[in-house]
Amino acid sequence: MPNLRAIETFVKALEGGSIASAARQLGISPAAASQNIARLEKELGTRLITRTTRSMALTEAGERYLARVAPVLDELERAQSDLSLIHGELQGRLRIACMTAFGRHVLAPLLPAFAAKHPRLELELLITDRNVDVLKEDVDVSVRYRDALEPGMSVRLLVAVPRVLHASPAYLREHGTPQTAEELLQHACLVYRRGSDGRFMRWPFSRDGKPVEPQLRIGAVATDIDSLVEYARAGGGIVWAGSFITQRYLQNPGSSPLPIAERYVQEGQLVPIHLKPARKGQLQFDPQPLDFFACFRDRKYVPSKVRALVDYLVEVLPQQPGMQRSQ
Structure with missing residues (x-):
């Protein structure tokens, strides 16, 4: 009977799309993973995978074998997980x-x-x-x-994380503090672009309860929100970011994390901006939390x-x- 490690390598390779992926998941070298699959094919007496330099595909025998052994591996993983609870230790x-x-x-x-x-x-x-x-x-x-x-x-x-507009005292001294959503549009807005798909994180404006997307005056764009916060701290504009970034917490040795010492806001390096509620027909900024x-x-x-x-x-x-x- 083929050994379990060889079967696991075969299944992981198909799930991950490559032998290299299986090797990473199992913590072995690609060469060892390839040998495992070759050994499995030899013991079964049939080819399971057709491999080229760029692709990998199941043979008809491979499809049948995968359909049978993949659920078995899932059940074994579940059994091991459940057994760890019986012994009182997760592992x-x-x-x-x-x-x-x-x-x-x-x-x-x-x-x-x-x-x-x-x-x-x-x-x-x-x-x-x-x-x-x-x-x-x-x-x-x-x-x-x-x-x-x-x-x-x-x-x-x-968890829900509050998001707040912030700017440096130097920026606000030079450009003034926006009081309304309309005034915010006249300032240098620092915008986060998702590196995964290139889309901007939309700033939440509305008018009379209906979402709108007014034209922002963009001061800078970055695919890293920490960099935008540092840009704002240096006086580059207004950033809209989660409180866990603009409020830095240090861990007190020997205890749970406490809000001690370093907070950009407490130190005055960043100033939170709270806009006035809009009247009917006016533009509203709705800073929803980040879930x-x-x-x-x-x-x-x-x-x-x-x-x-x-x-x-x-x-x-x-x-x-x-x-x-x-x-």
Whole structure:
């Protein structure tokens, strides 16, 4: 009977679209992954995959074999996950993908406490703003904001993050502080462009309750929100960003994260801008919070290690300064 590692390599290669992808998921070299599949084909006495330098396709025998063994592997993974709960310890690798700014400022500082509760888990972070294929890249859970969700994803709302307009005192001294949405349009607006698809993050304007998209006077565009905040801090314009970026928190050694010492706002390096409510017929700026979600690759079954992480985040995220509990 073929060994389980060879079967796993075969399935992962088809899920990920390449032998190299299977190798990354299993933590082995591409050569070892290729040898595993060749050994499997030899033991079965048939070719499963037709390989060229640029592509890989299943043979008819490969299609039949994959249909039978892939569900078995899924069941084995689920059984291992459930068994870990019986023994009281979560174990194995937990691969988490997260948007860059949220991963850097919020998620990463919270994970050591989770890891301390589950020492047999191996946490791996994939911090990027590109669209992550959770199946091909073997990601257990990804954290995304609402606009980055994809149709058909199984999601759970984690937290709502306030977003506020900010500018430096120097910029406001030179250009004045906007009081209304109309005045905001006359200022240098620093706009975030998603690197994944090139789209701007839309600033939320409305008139009499109906969304509108007035022409912004763009001062700068960046695919990294941290860079826009630094640009604003240096006097380059007005940025609209989540509070977890404009309010920097340090971790007090030996305790949970506390709002101590460094906040750009507390230090006066950035000034929050609050516009007046609009009257009827006037332009309104509606700074909705940024909702973050946990996204799963399998809506029917969520492994215990993933459930544990998401339950932890739902509990601790609203306790962080500047965050709001999801509704």
